Amino acid sequence: MSTFIPPNERRVQSPHLPFGDQRGAPFYGNDILSVLQFNREDLDYIFEVAKEMRAMVERVGTFDLLKGKILANLFYEPSTRTSSSFFSAMERLGGSVIPINEVHYSSVAKGESLPDTIRSLECYADVIVIRHPEVGSAKLASEYAQKPVINAGDGPGEHPTQALLDLFTIMEELERVDGLTVTMLGDLKHGRTVHSLARLLSLFVVRLNYVSPEILRMPSELIEDLSVQGVSQKEFRELDEVLPETDVLYVTRVQKERFEDPKEYEKAKGAYVITPQTMQKAKDEMIVMHPLPRVGEISMELDQDPRAAYFRQMEYGLYLRMALLAMVLGKA
């Protein structure tokens, strides 16, 4: 579908109607490409629908809102977590999924262009989810597709549904976003997850702390963009200084391959591991998040701590993606 229609023009100004009535479906036919396409009103709406999805899953498991609809789950890179989440979201809404994994995507090997692949697939599907290693690929796909396209990660670009589910997790767990102190920890240079989340959070009144090794600092362009928007941001090398005031600790992986000197890696890695001991300095009412998979950044001993929200975060992802699928297909 065509994209980048300003949110306010895109929206039909009508109250939220019951499920299945497309008059009240403000995202009907839209693509989900970037966190930049959403304003606060959009987020309120998305989260309202996601909450309804949660209630319905808890009550009845699945329901037939998208019966007869088919999702093409097109993954040029493996990502079982994300693909399973969309898969389950579609099935829980009564729809079907065509799973297409990169290793099978023979036409790519034969040299087919992404636009041709998309135009072929949309003959068989009602909505396309795409994960692709190149920045801009989801946008390119959306320009050729007549069906809605959802970006499930375009390389170092964006992963908007992850950022939305992260924000939804904060909302559900802490019941507000305004006024919170969010501390992001780890590799803030390469993590598209923290970049997208920071941009979404800039729509709210929050304080952001960035804690990372020197070589993995949050990109200065992003910091500048958010400064212009008036977001309070601070950088740190150590978590200790900011943990006591933190409401949301967002942990990310520090990857070995980012370091030239293995010793630097070992040093950095050790400094950013969260254990029950670390958490003694944290508030009682706060949450620890992680986009997963983790590889040692959070010790398994923390899993029993009620503040450990990372597995609940996965579950919120299901409801959020159900909401998005229902919305772009005109059923919410």
Added chain:
Amino acid sequence: MSTFIPPNERRVQSPHLPFGDQRGAPFYGNDILSVLQFNREDLDYIFEVAKEMRAMVERVGTFDLLKGKILANLFYEPSTRTSSSFFSAMERLGGSVIPINEVHYSSVAKGESLPDTIRSLECYADVIVIRHPEVGSAKLASEYAQKPVINAGDGPGEHPTQALLDLFTIMEELERVDGLTVTMLGDLKHGRTVHSLARLLSLFVVRLNYVSPEILRMPSELIEDLSVQGVSQKEFRELDEVLPETDVLYVTRVQKERFEDPKEYEKAKGAYVITPQTMQKAKDEMIVMHPLPRVGEISMELDQDPRAAYFRQMEYGLYLRMALLAMVLGKA
């Protein structure tokens, strides 16, 4: 299922009954192995059902004609386009699909024979679609299977559902086949697609033009077979001569690996690319087809031309395969 029952014996002589009534299901339990198994009466019937499928998809998206039926989609070679098409066809009819891709088919690695694989799979499925690199594999499978087998390409052998969807596309787009001039372009030597389509077209009153490089000419056996049937056929090196009279231009890929001399390839390749300029010499009422994927044989600039039928062709494939699945399962 046993195969090669002559079409007229196979058919139950009864009028077309409503969906779901097997008395009126002339292909119930049949295999789809080769275009040679169909006569014109069969084609009329298949296309009639495919048209109904189209109408129903456009009206309601999916329906539960094959609810409770399971398709084993067995691909020993990757072919996302074909496998997705069957997948979607089955799901749109309310059935389920077990996707089995060659890379997973562990038993093959363990040395299991195709007959054993088929007899195992049919314990779990109601119909088997098979793509396999060896000629005759689908027929072999059908000899052991008690459930219907559909050939989705057996190496350089046949790909009957592609030929049927090609013919259905012509029917739907031009509303007839008799009297048409069909020009086939590109690699006519190796393309099983054009071979099967030419054989199907020989059941109608058509003129066939074959345009190819010298080393990629249509096989003489096929030309002779069709001559015996009285089909008018002519060969050319250049498209220019025949484009003005062409009703259907069927373009295929010219693969680099077919040429010993890379220069020969570059020359041939350039000579068979269809652009908007090429199309200036074509009729207003004609169509350009391509089995896809294309790799430069048709310029993307042509996609907006209403005569460019290759993406619609994909969609006709969905309806055609829905028809075949419903038919062999006794529901049409």
Added chain:
Amino acid sequence: MSTFIPPNERRVQSPHLPFGDQRGAPFYGNDILSVLQFNREDLDYIFEVAKEMRAMVERVGTFDLLKGKILANLFYEPSTRTSSSFFSAMERLGGSVIPINEVHYSSVAKGESLPDTIRSLECYADVIVIRHPEVGSAKLASEYAQKPVINAGDGPGEHPTQALLDLFTIMEELERVDGLTVTMLGDLKHGRTVHSLARLLSLFVVRLNYVSPEILRMPSELIEDLSVQGVSQKEFRELDEVLPETDVLYVTRVQKERFEDPKEYEKAKGAYVITPQTMQKAKDEMIVMHPLPRVGEISMELDQDPRAAYFRQMEYGLYLRMALLAMVLGKA
């Protein structure tokens, strides 16, 4: 779910209630990890449900007992036969399947632990089937999962659903187990299939014959365990001696890689091939079983013999797995 609750404590002491009423679902929420967890009363119950599944499949194909439930089919090793069987079982019960094949399971490559993978997946699914190359992996998974886990093979460990379907096959084909003579043939050292089946059979009054090359004998620990239980067991080098008295001949593969000397392999291999001629010495009322795939251990000429039960065995596997899925999800 937590495991190793003794069967009798686990069971709710109530009569078998109609489908869908969880009060009468004694295995509701249980894991299926090992044949050791079942007593005869359990087996009676499982087979009773499996018989009902068979009747319902034969009558209506599929039914909606598990509508709204999702199975995560998590295969770290390829095994199309087993994964297709669970896939079909879930679909025939109206449920959905998320297929996760090892080659896609990217998080593993990123170093994620099995517990984390399981806790992520269970956000999306209601039941998890796992095949993994390491002994104990299914048990480990079950300790972290809140949803039921079914072991579909943990390396050289167990494959309990195979043993259950084997026993169900004997029950259905010969209408009893007590009093039978079961002869196991081939590689009895490495075959987890025969180990698990032998343990299950030890709950009945049977005579077991083990026929194998010297280097592939049944492990002495297993023989001792069964002796303690009072099972009559004998070992042989040749099938001839015991075939005439055999009620169930269970054939397994003799793998080349188990032998240091290729000549030894050729000798062993030839000695354990079942042909129509071999079968002349067998009873009229007996069955030949094989877990499949076979690679020459049973000649294809035997397939027409009504005593050849190995393809029917596959089909019993479908009903057995339907029963287990319905049971752990509280619907039987």
